[in-house]
Amino acid sequence: xxxxxxxxxxxxxxxxxxxxxxxxxxxxxxASALAIELPVTRQAIAKHLAALADAGLVQAAPSGREIRYRxxxxxxxxxxxxxxxxxxxWDGRLARIRTIAERL
Amino acid sequence: xxxxxxxxxxxxxxxxxxxxxxxxxxxxxxASALAIELPVTRQAIAKHLAALADAGLVQAAPSGREIRYRxxxxxxxxxxxxxxxxxxxWDGRLARIRTIAERL
DNA sequence: CCGGACTGCAACCATTCGGTTGCATTTGCT
DNA sequence: AGCAAATGCAACCGAATGGTTGCAGTCCGG
Numbered sequence: 593x594x595x596x597x598x599x600x601x602x603x604x605x606x607x608x609x610x611x612x613x614x615x616x617x618x619x620x621x622x623a624s625a626l627a628i629e630l631p632v633t634r635q636a637i638a639k640h641l642a643a644l645a646d647a648g649l650v651q652a653a654p655s656g657r658e659i660r661y662r663x664x665x666x667x668x669x670x671x672x673x674x675x676x677x678x679x680x681x682w683d684g685r686l687a688r689i690r691t692i693a694e695r696l
Numbered sequence: 697x698x699x700x701x702x703x704x705x706x707x708x709x710x711x712x713x714x715x716x717x718x719x720x721x722x723x724x725x726x727a728s729a730l731a732i733e734l735p736v737t738r739q740a741i742a743k744h745l746a747a748l749a750d751a752g753l754v755q756a757a758p759s760g761r762e763i764r765y766r767x768x769x770x771x772x773x774x775x776x777x778x779x780x781x782x783x784x785x786w787d788g789r790l791a792r793i794r795t796i797a798e799r800l
Numbered sequence: 801c802c803g804g805a806c807t808g809c810a811a812c813c814a815t816t817c818g819g820t821t822g823c824a825t826t827t828g829c830t
Numbered sequence: 831a832g833c834a835a836a837t838g839c840a841a842c843c844g845a846a847t848g849g850t851t852g853c854a855g856t857c858c859g860g
Contacts, residue, residue, distance in 0.1 A: 596711070597708075597714075598708070598709060598710065598711055598714060601705045601706075601708040601709040602705075602709040604701075604702070604705040604709075605702060605705040605706040605708075605709045606702065606847095606848080607700070607702055608848080608849095610701075610702060616786075617782070617785065617786035617789060618789055619789075622806075622807090623806080623807075624805080624806060624807080632848085632849070632850090633849070633850060633851085634806090634807085635807095635808090635809095635849080635850075635851085636848070636849050636850075638807075638808080639847095639848080639849085640848090656806095656857080656858065657805070657806055657807080657856075657857045657858055658805085658806060658807080659806085659807075663786045664786075665782070665783035665784060665785065665786030665787035665788075666783065666787060667783070668779050668780070668782060668783030668786070669779070669780050669783035669784060669787075671779060672776040672777070672778075672779035672780035672783060673776070673780070674776075675772050675773070675775060675776035675779065676772070676773050676776035676777070676780075678721070678769070678772060679769035679770065679771070679772030679773035679776060680769060680773060681721065681769065682720075682721035682767045682768075682769030682772070683769035683770060683773075684769075685721060685722055685723075710817090710818080712818080712819095726836075726837090727836085727837075728835080728836060728837080736818085736819070736820090737819065737820060737821085738836090738837085739819080739820075739821085739837095739838090739839095740818065740819050740820075742837075742838080743817095743818075743819085744818085760827080760828065760836095761826075761827045761828050761829095761835070761836055761837080762827095762828095762835085762836055762837080763836085763837075
């Protein structure tokens with residue numbers, strides 16, 4: 593496993609996308625609704641939502657003629673878990689090497 | 697606080713950079729040494745290292761005429777912590793809203 | 801049933817970005 | 831001292847990316 597993670601970070605590596613995410617973390621909103629609050633076009637937001645949905649960070653909820661989105665915190669936490677694991681592994685290995693070096 | 701995080705994700709949003717990071721997580725290496733193992737130029741790697749150092753994910757250790765780098769796992773874990781916190785917050789709020797909605 | 805609100809698709813534009821080549825500079829080792 | 835190895839800087843290139851405008855399609859409400 594260990595499937596890339598990179599696409600997720602790519603999705604998170606944009607200020608506008610974070611703006612969208614934090615709002616969706618507070619309440620469900622449609623693309624048009626977001627377009628009113630943000631300084632960009634609705635189409636731009638639609639693209640961002642597609643990217644976020646692709647990364648599993650957001651979920652679409654069709655409701656009548658509009659589509660509301662909500663942020664998936666669990667996804668973010670899962671990524672956090674992987675990151676923490678990797679970080680610990682790095683520090684662990686380097687510490688082990690240092691120990692060996694000091695023994696010489 | 698809550699300073700952007702975005703630059704860090706930008707640094708992590710590249711496959712080559714992860715390749716570099718994982719190798720530096722195993723052992724310290726110089727830019728030239730990395731250039732031998734990876735399918736890109738040394739200059740490209742130098743740029744990546746600069747970006748990673750900027751994000752605090754890597755630390756330079758000058759040693760004679762070469763500069764060895766090592767991955768900073770603690771930094772990654774710190775970011776993981778922030779992410780987890782945010783994710784939990786999102787799910788918390790949405791759950792609270794759902795509870796209120798069901799009470800109607 | 802028809803008009804307005806919302807979404808979807810496509811072309812296009814400017815900027816950023818990953819990567820390369822080329823050259824200058826520093827620094828260690830014999 | 832002098833050569834080889836390592837880094838640094840700069841210009842340049844193609845592809846990806848965030849954003850826009852414009853238009854076609856869909857779907858609820860009076």
